[in-house]
Amino acid sequence: VEEIYTAGDTRAGVQTLAFNLPNDEVVRQKKGYKLVLLKNVAQAKFKQILMPIARKLMHPDQLKLVDFDAFFTNTLMHETAHGQGPGTIVVVRNGKKVKTTVNDELKEIYSVIEEAKADMTGLYLTDVMIKKGVLSPELARKAYASYLAGFFRSVRFGASEAHGKANLVAFNYLSEKKAIRYDAETQKFSMDFEKIKPAVKQLVHDLLMLEAEGDYAGSKKFIEKYGTMAPEMKSALESLKSIPVDIKPHYTVLEKMKS
Numbered sequence: 057v058e059e060i061y062t063a064g065d066t067r068a069g070v071q072t073l074a075f076n077l078p079n080d081e082v083v084r085q086k087k088g089y090k091l092v093l094l095k096n097v098a099q100a101k102f103k104q105i106l107m108p109i110a111r112k113l114m115h116p117d118q119l120k121l122v123d124f125d126a127f128f129t130n131t132l133m134h135e136t137a138h139g140q141g142p143g144t145i146v147v148v149r150n151g152k153k154v155k156t157t158v159n160d161e162l163k164e165i166y167s168v169i170e171e172a173k174a175d176m177t178g179l180y181l182t183d184v185m186i187k188k189g190v191l192s193p194e195l196a197r198k199a200y201a202s203y204l205a206g207f208f209r210s211v212r213f214g215a216s217e218a219h220g221k222a223n224l225v226a227f228n229y230l231s232e233k234k235a236i237r238y239d240a241e242t243q244k245f246s247m248d249f250e251k252i253k254p255a256v257k258q259l260v261h262d263l264l265m266l267e268a269e270g271d272y273a274g275s276k277k278f279i280e281k282y283g284t285m286a287p288e289m290k291s292a293l294e295s296l297k298s299i300p301v302d303i304k305p306h307y308t309v310l311e312k313m314k315s
Contacts, residue, residue, distance in 0.1 A: 059094045061307050070213055070302055073098050074131050076138040081157045084143060091135050095128070100303045101209075102127050108299045110205035113292055115239070115246035121201035129195060130203055133178030133185075138170070140177055142268045161270030168283075169275050171222035173263040179203060180260050183253065200247045204236065208292060211285075212301050221283055228282040230255050238288050245292070 066072065074093040078084065102124050110122045146153050147161060159166050182199045185191040210223040230236045233255035237246050266275045 057092060057094060058096045059305075060309050062305065067305070070217070070219075071097055071101070071305060073101065074135045076135040079159070081143040081159065084139075089139055091139070093128070093132060093135065097303070097305075098128050098131060099124065104303055105300060106202075106205050106209055109208050109296060110202075112295060112299070113208060113243075113245055114201070114205060115242075115244045118201045118204070118246050121198045122205055123198055123202065126195055126198035126202040127206070129182065129191065130178060130199055130206065133181050134174045135178075137174040137177035137181060140181070141173060141264050145268060145270050147270045156270065158267045158270060162267070162272055162275050165272070165275050165279055167218035168221045168225065168279055169263060169266055171218050172225050173260070173267065175203075175222060175226055176256050176260045176263060179256050197247075197249055200249065200252050204245060204247050208289075208296065211289065212293060212296065215283065215285065221279070224285060224289070225279060225282040226259065227289065228284070228286065229259050231286070232282075233258070240288075243288075243291065243295070 072094065074091070076089055076091045078089065106127060107122065110119055114122065142158055144155065144157055145161070146155055148154070158170075162169055179199065182191060182195065186193055186196055207223050207227045210219050211227070213220040215221050215224055227236065230252065231238070233251060235248050235252040235255035237248055238244075239246070262278070265271075266278060
């Protein structure tokens with residue numbers, strides 16, 4: 057959709073690119089969920105924020121792969137992935153099987169694990185859709201390159217915010233697997249296209265298992281291990297101070313109403 061006006065909480069703070077609601081698992085099971093992508097918001101963020109970040113931090117050979125279609129597809133697949141994986145699960149508590157939800161079991165860290173799951177499962181599903189002929193083969197490398205710039209865009213929202221922390225966790229995990237490379241001399245980042253696919257697949261597995269088992273302790277350790285900011289990430293964020301963190305909507309429809 058094209059967003060023409062928002063108010064209240066939807067207008068304050070970080071501007072939403074898309075949403076997949078409701079989060080309530082009971083309602084989702086009975087009624088399903090609604091996925092909405094805000095195309096003009098995405099275009100504004102891509103032009104004003106993502107591309108300037110990409111030009112600053114990405115290796116020139118991969119910078120040319122960053123485009124809006126890949127960025128928008130990543131958003132679509134991220135939101136689609138929120139509807140994938142476990143929601144209602146069964147855990148053993150005091151020797152008895154108890155029906156519960158991933159949300160209830162992971163408590164305050166659920167949002168971080170879920171956002172990381174949606175990010176990585178979305179990337180994995182992009183490859184699946186390409187293999188099935190649903191998406192263009194040209195998107196394969198573009199999706200990964202565009203996501204690399206997206207890591208820095210999202211982490212700038214802060215490590216205390218779910219999307220920011222989730223991106224930090226994924227970035228560090230993939231860097232550990234050598235799927236993301238950093239050139240200290242040029243201070244540029246790039247994707248290793250041979251290593252990124254198996255690394256993403258492994259991360260998807262790890263995150264989905266944490267959710268499927270309702271493993272609060274394991275999830276907490278996972279975030280503690282991968283949720284800290286490495287020196288190269290700190291340095292990269294420092295270099296982005298001249299680039300806005302987010303957009304501020306300007307609604308012409310509101311001006312027309314006032315006039």
